[in-house]
Amino acid sequence: MAAHTETDVLVIGAGAGGGAMSKRLSDGGLKVVCLEQGDWIHPMSHPHTYDGWEIERQRSWSFEPNVRQLPEDYPTTGNTTPYIYTGVGGSTLHYAGAWPRFKPVDFRKGTEHGVEGTIDWPISYEELEPFYAINDAEIGVARRTGDPGNPARPEGWGPASRGGKVGHKMATGFDKLGWHWWPADNAILTRAKDARLACNDCGFCLAGCPRHSIASTDVSYWPKALRNGVDLRVNARVEQIHAKNGRATGATYIDRVTGQRHEVRAGVVVVAANSIGTPRLLLMSAQKGHPDGLANSNGLVGTHLMFHSWSFVDFWFDEPLEGFKGPEPAVLYSQEFYDTDPSRGFVNGFSLQVGTALGAATSALGTNTGNIAPWGTGHRKFFNEHFGRHALIYVQGEDLPVRTNRVTLDPEVKDSSGLPAPHVHYELHENDRRLVQWGVQRAQDAAEAAGAVIDTATTGIGGIDGPPPGWHIMGTCRMGNTPEDSVTNKWNQTWDLPNLFIADASSLTTGAAVNPTSTLQAVAVRCAEYIKRRHRDIASQTKTPSNAEAPDL
Amino acid sequence: MTDLNLTSRDARPPLGGWLPGVRLTELQTAVLNAVADELIPGGDGFPAPSEVDVVSFIARYVAPAGWEPRWFPFFGEDHLRARLEGLGQDFADATSTEQVRVLEGLEREDPEFFTRLRDVVYHAYYSRPEVIRAMNRLLPAAKDYRDSPQPYGYSDVMDDWDDELLARVRGTYTRTEDVRRAEIPADLPHSGRTAQAQLPLETADPLPAPSAG
Numbered sequence: 001m002a003a004h005t006e007t008d009v010l011v012i013g014a015g016a017g018g019g020a021m022s023k024r025l026s027d028g029g030l031k032v033v034c035l036e037q038g039d040w041i042h043p044m045s046h047p048h049t050y051d052g053w054e055i056e057r058q059r060s061w062s063f064e065p066n067v068r069q070l071p072e073d074y075p076t077t078g079n080t081t082p083y084i085y086t087g088v089g090g091s092t093l094h095y096a097g098a099w100p101r102f103k104p105v106d107f108r109k110g111t112e113h114g115v116e117g118t119i120d121w122p123i124s125y126e127e128l129e130p131f132y133a134i135n136d137a138e139i140g141v142a143r144r145t146g147d148p149g150n151p152a153r154p155e156g157w158g159p160a161s162r163g164g165k166v167g168h169k170m171a172t173g174f175d176k177l178g179w180h181w182w183p184a185d186n187a188i189l190t191r192a193k194d195a196r197l198a199c200n201d202c203g204f205c206l207a208g209c210p211r212h213s214i215a216s217t218d219v220s221y222w223p224k225a226l227r228n229g230v231d232l233r234v235n236a237r238v239e240q241i242h243a244k245n246g247r248a249t250g251a252t253y254i255d256r257v258t259g260q261r262h263e264v265r266a267g268v269v270v271v272a273a274n275s276i277g278t279p280r281l282l283l284m285s286a287q288k289g290h291p292d293g294l295a296n297s298n299g300l301v302g303t304h305l306m307f308h309s310w311s312f313v314d315f316w317f318d319e320p321l322e323g324f325k326g327p328e329p330a331v332l333y334s335q336e337f338y339d340t341d342p343s344r345g346f347v348n349g350f351s352l353q354v355g356t357a358l359g360a361a362t363s364a365l366g367t368n369t370g371n372i373a374p375w376g377t378g379h380r381k382f383f384n385e386h387f388g389r390h391a392l393i394y395v396q397g398e399d400l401p402v403r404t405n406r407v408t409l410d411p412e413v414k415d416s417s418g419l420p421a422p423h424v425h426y427e428l429h430e431n432d433r434r435l436v437q438w439g440v441q442r443a444q445d446a447a448e449a450a451g452a453v454i455d456t457a458t459t460g461i462g463g464i465d466g467p468p469p470g471w472h473i474m475g476t477c478r479m480g481n482t483p484e485d486s487v488t489n490k491w492n493q494t495w496d497l498p499n500l501f502i503a504d505a506s507s508l509t510t511g512a513a514v515n516p517t518s519t520l521q522a523v524a525v526r527c528a529e530y531i532k533r534r535h536r537d538i539a540s541q542t543k544t545p546s547n548a549e550a551p552d553l
Numbered sequence: 554m555t556d557l558n559l560t561s562r563d564a565r566p567p568l569g570g571w572l573p574g575v576r577l578t579e580l581q582t583a584v585l586n587a588v589a590d591e592l593i594p595g596g597d598g599f600p601a602p603s604e605v606d607v608v609s610f611i612a613r614y615v616a617p618a619g620w621e622p623r624w625f626p627f628f629g630e631d632h633l634r635a636r637l638e639g640l641g642q643d644f645a646d647a648t649s650t651e652q653v654r655v656l657e658g659l660e661r662e663d664p665e666f667f668t669r670l671r672d673v674v675y676h677a678y679y680s681r682p683e684v685i686r687a688m689n690r691l692l693p694a695a696k697d698y699r700d701s702p703q704p705y706g707y708s709d710v711m712d713d714w715d716d717e718l719l720a721r722v723r724g725t726y727t728r729t730e731d732v733r734r735a736e737i738p739a740d741l742p743h744s745g746r747t748a749q750a751q752l753p754l755e756t757a758d759p760l761p762a763p764s765a766g
Contacts, residue, residue, distance in 0.1 A: 048703035050569045055614065055676040058625035059566040069623055071564045108732040115743050124729050144714070149724025162713045171718050180724035183714055200706025210703060320694035325707035339727055340735045347735060360679035360688065360698070365672060375592040375671055376653060380599060388694025430742045 003262045007033040007231070009531065010250055010266035012238050012281065014038075015090015016517050017272035017504035017524040019217025019225065020135065024528035026228030030535065033264050034230055035253050037237035038072040038087035041218065046210040048202060054361040061207040063094065063469075071256065072235070074277075074415035078424035082276055082307075082470030088234060089218035091274060092517065096205040096329030097187035097214045099141055100351070100514035101132055103150060105339060106398075109510050112340060113347040116429060117304045117401040121509040122481050122490035122547050125151065131526040132518065139215035139521075142190040142199075147182040149335045158190030161199065164326040166391045169317065170354040173450025174334050184330035184353070187215035187517070194223065203356065205328035236262075237417050241269055241285040241294055241500070246542055248294070248500040254417050267539055268531055272504040272524065275305065275473040279407045279506065280422040282477070295477070295494035295502075300487050302408060304401035305424070306475040306511040309350075309432035310462060311395040311440050314369045315447040316386050316455040323356035323390050329515075330355060330394070337442060338513060346434040348398040350513045352443055355392035363387045371457035385454065393446060395439035398513040399432045401475050426470070428462050436461045472516050477506035479523075481547060490547045491534075492527040498541035503527045529553060566624040570613025575630045581637040582608050583645040589674045591652045599687045607677035614673060626673040636666065 009025050011018045014036035022034045047056035058067075063083035065073035072086045085094035102125065105112065110120035133154050136143075143156030160183040163171065167183070174181035188205070192198045199213035212219040226232060235256040242249045242263075250265035271278045279302035283293040293301055330353035338349040357367055364383055366372040367390060373382040405426045413421040428436075440458060447453050479502075480486020483495040492507050494500045503524040505516050512519070530553060531538065537551050545551070577585065586603035595601030615630050616622040622629040644655055660667040678684055680700075688695035697710045737743065 045568065047568055049701050051680045051682075051700060052569055052610065052614070052676065053701050054680070055625070055673075056568060060568065060624075062625075067624075103726050104729040105727040105732050108729065111732050111734065113735050113737055115737060115741065126729060144719075146719075147724065148722060149726055151726065160714070162711050164712050168712060168715055168718075171715065175718050175721055178723065181722060182724070183719075199708075200703075201708045201711045202702035202706035204702040320696075322694060322697065322707075324698055325711050335724065335726075342736045342738050345738050346741065347737060359702075360685070360695075361676045364675045364679055373675075375656075377594060379593050380597050384597075384692055387688070387692060388698070 004265055005033060005231070005262070006265045007031045008266065008535070009268045009270060010035070010264050011270045011272060012241070012251060013090060013272040013274065013277065013504065014088045014217065014222065014232060015272065015274060015504070016092045016217055016521050018270070019089065019221035020138070020521045020524040021270055021272060021503050021528045022230045022232070023138075023221040023225035023228065024525055025532055026225055026230045028532035030532060032230045033266065034232045035236040035238055035251065035264065036088055036232065036234050037256065039234045040088050041093055041208060043210045046208045048204055048207065048210050053204065053207070054359050057207055061094065071416050074419070075413055075421045076276065076424055077410045077413050077421055078426075080424055080426050080470055082424055082473050084274060084276065084473070087218070088222060088232070089216040092216040093208050093218065094206065095214070095216070095517060096327065098329035098353070098515040099185040099187045099518045100333065101150065101153065102512040102514060102519050103338065106510060106512040109348070115347050115400055115431060117403050118510060119480055119485050122479055128519070128522055128526065131522040131529070135518065135521045135525050139187050139220045140189050140193040140196070141185055142188050143185045144183045149180045149182060149338075153185070156185070157193060158198070160184070161186050161188055161190060161327045161331075162201065163331050165321045166323050166326070166354065166356055167331040169321055169450050170391055170446065171332060173446045176449040177445065179334050179336035179446070181332050181334040183332050186327055186329055188327050189213045195219075199327060201326045203324050203326055203328060204358065237419070238281060239284070239417070239419060240287070241271070241281065243287065243290060243294060243497055243500075246497065248497050256417065268499045268501065268535070270501045270503050270527075270531070272502075274504055275476045275506040276407050276422050276424060278502060278504055279476045280409065280420075283409050284420060290496070295487055295496045295500060297496050298484060300478075302476050303403045303406045304475045304478055305405040305407060305426055305473070306399050306401055306508075307426060307470045308472050308511055308513070309397035309399040309428055309436045310459070310471070311436045312368045312459045313393045313395065313440055313443045313447075314367045314371060314390060314457045315393065315453050316390050317450070318389070318452040318454050320388055321391055322388050323392075324359055324388060326356060328356060328358075334446065337439065344438055346431045346438070348400070348431070348435060348513065350395055350397040350435060350439045352439070352446060353394040353396055355394055357388075357390045357392065360387060363390070368392055369457035369459050371455065389454075391447070391450075393443040395436055395443055396513055397432055397435045397439060398511055400429045401478070401510060402427075402429055407476050424470075433461055472505070472511065474505045474508045474511045474516055477502040478509045479507045480509060489544055489550060491530045491550055492523065493544050493550070495544050498544040499538055501527055501531065571617050571620070572613065574609060574612030575615045575617055575633075577608060577612060577634070577637070580642060580645065581634055584637045584640045585611065587645050587652060588640070588656065588670065589678065591649065591656055592671055592674050593678050598691045600683050602674065602678050605678070605681040605683045607674060607681065610677035610680060611673050626669040628669065628673070
């Protein structure tokens with residue numbers, strides 16, 4: 001071994017979970033090393049000021065690592081293409097910052113129906129709420145309080161992002177139907193914070209944010225974590241997590257710049273490499289005493305992968321809506337159909353999120369649904385009728401955790417360091433297919449109530465290419481109630497190794513019908529607080545305590 | 554800000570494409586312009602693609618010889634030159650009707666190449682300031698549309714929420730203590746019990762009651 005470092009806590013991954021974790025642990029004076037296989041994103045790497053800004057989303061700002069093929073990306077194989085970004089900030093570098101919370105019912109889906117792999121969360125909404133609040137304050141949420149469809153939320157750092165003409169139009173539709181709706185919470189600054197500028201409604205969120213208005217962790221958590229003294233190592237690709245005598249001991253990483261290996265030895269290891277990267281790393285870490293990978297004695301690592309069930313429905317109206325303005329995540333949402341109603345033929349529910357369009361090229365190339373302006377003589381008329389007269393409704397359904405939807409290791413394909421690629425298998429459950437089909441009808445009801453629809457198009461059920469493309473990747477190392485039903489206890493502590501923690505979207509027990517980052521980050525903050533306060537207890541544990549026996553915060 | 558990035562720039566597609574862009578010959582340029590002008594005919598106040606130099610834009614996104622065309626639009630220099638030469642002077646000189654017929658054939662016979670060509674022409678055309686000025690002038694929905702999202706954004710021309718509408722919003726949610734067993738639709742395929750057969754799923758409350766705070 002070329003070199004080794006000793007630390008209190010080793011965090012693997014500098015994204016949504018790892019950033020929040022590293023900052024909070026270091027607030028408490030713990031010595032933290034964080035390993036990140038990607039690098040920093042330079043503000044000039046964002047395409048927002050270039051004339052070809054829209055084409056860049058097909059290139060270096062593609063959602064798909066297999067398309068970008070950057071050296072820090074790892075390839076994925078299987079029947080779908082998950083959207084992952086690699087760098088300091090992880091996939092928050094490439095998210096829109098939609099910031100809804102799970103609802104109380106979401107933590108009790110085992111009680112409610114228990115279909116397929118559904119179990120209750122080991123914690124309630126009320127137990128997580130204080131950590132939602134802490135995290136909201138850290139990232140600077142934009143919020144309008146008063147949503148009657150959710151528990152009260154604290155005041156935002158700034159007001160909700162403005163709704164523009166799209167927001168007004170679609171709100172009118174929901175209002176006419178008497179359906180619930182509310183302006184969306186976003187992890188986007190509507191008021192400057194630290195060195196981050198307020199959003200100026202440029203409309204191009206999903207290629208990172210050069211103003212740092214969007215709370216990617218490179219700008220929300222990392223500046224403070226670094227000030228606290230966290231040792232963040234970039235281009236550090238973890239090869240294996242080590243374990244000995246029932247405890248994790250650290251990890252070996254490859255420096256992607258020099259090719260050299262280094263070892264970090266730590267009292268606690270936290271994995272936050274996203275819901276595909278985390279199981280991949282645990283499976284790659286098979287070793288003596290752990291033949292099927294770390295934390296995997298029950299075979300659940302990588303299983304119960306969730307993506308949400310989706311349909312995107314584009315609507316074009318007979319009037320200007322100017323969807324090129326304003327933040328790209330949800331403008332507003334309706335949770336009229338959030339709760340289970342078995343008379344619909346399925347369990348769980350969905351959010352209807354209203355979204356926007358992008359620029360002229362994207363409009364000509366079919367907006368979100370492949371409704372492409374024809375070439376030739378019909379082009380001008382089609383373009384002129386469609387540009388800027390559009391609203392999108394995302395039908396965002398809760399998908400069931402299904403054991404056979406899972407991440408495994410691909411024996412053939414390797415990343416640029418020779419480490420095995422993750423293989424991803426996902427199929428939409430019949431319940432979720434019914435749910436989205438029904439949801440698309442409700443999206444159409446809403447649009448028709450809003451006004452004169454001149455054209456509509458949909459991705460169909462589950463995304464353009466059949467299986468959902470994995471915008472939200474969740475559940476592969478879920479927290480649960482017993483060592484038989486999950487990978488970790490209620491404090492994110494793996495059942496097999498008491499000092500190995502999972503603190504990313506892998507740990508989400510169920511996926512709810514909302515965007516997951518605010519919840520995964522609240523869970524990571526809660527986990528960090530636990531490690532911070534219970535560091536000495538964890539140091540002496542040789543067996544992971546049950547939820548009932550674990551010391552409290 | 555200090556650039557902390559250690560990754561080699563050569564491994565990424567350059568933002569804005571490669572400079573200098575590939576220099577197409579006069580014939581190649583004429584063919585590409587002719588293709589673009591059939592894909593998006595000018596008129597009704599909009600310029601033709603050939604009038605706004607779509608070729609320079611596209612040329613920046615053609616992977617120069619020696620670069621593998623790994624990124625959209627996946628055009629390598631040598632390959633694109635050859636394809637344009639293949640269409641040749643005959644295409645450039647043909648009538649509009651004949652050009653359309655050739656393009657329809659290409660669309661049918663080599664849909665992958667045609668689609669990439671169409672897409673990059675659309676991207677090029679709708680990035681040109683002259684086209685955006687025409688949109689501003691002619692389309693009410695595009696009157697505020699700008700050449701790029703930054704640096705100006707749209708806050709100066711962005712409508713806010715309607716308080717009157719917001720005051721009417723109704724809604725509710727299920728509280729933790731009110732979650733009850735739902736009846737599972739009888740015809741729902743459901744293999745779930747195997748995943749955690751040991752869990753007392755049928756009991757009304759398998760967990761201790763949640764504590765507040």
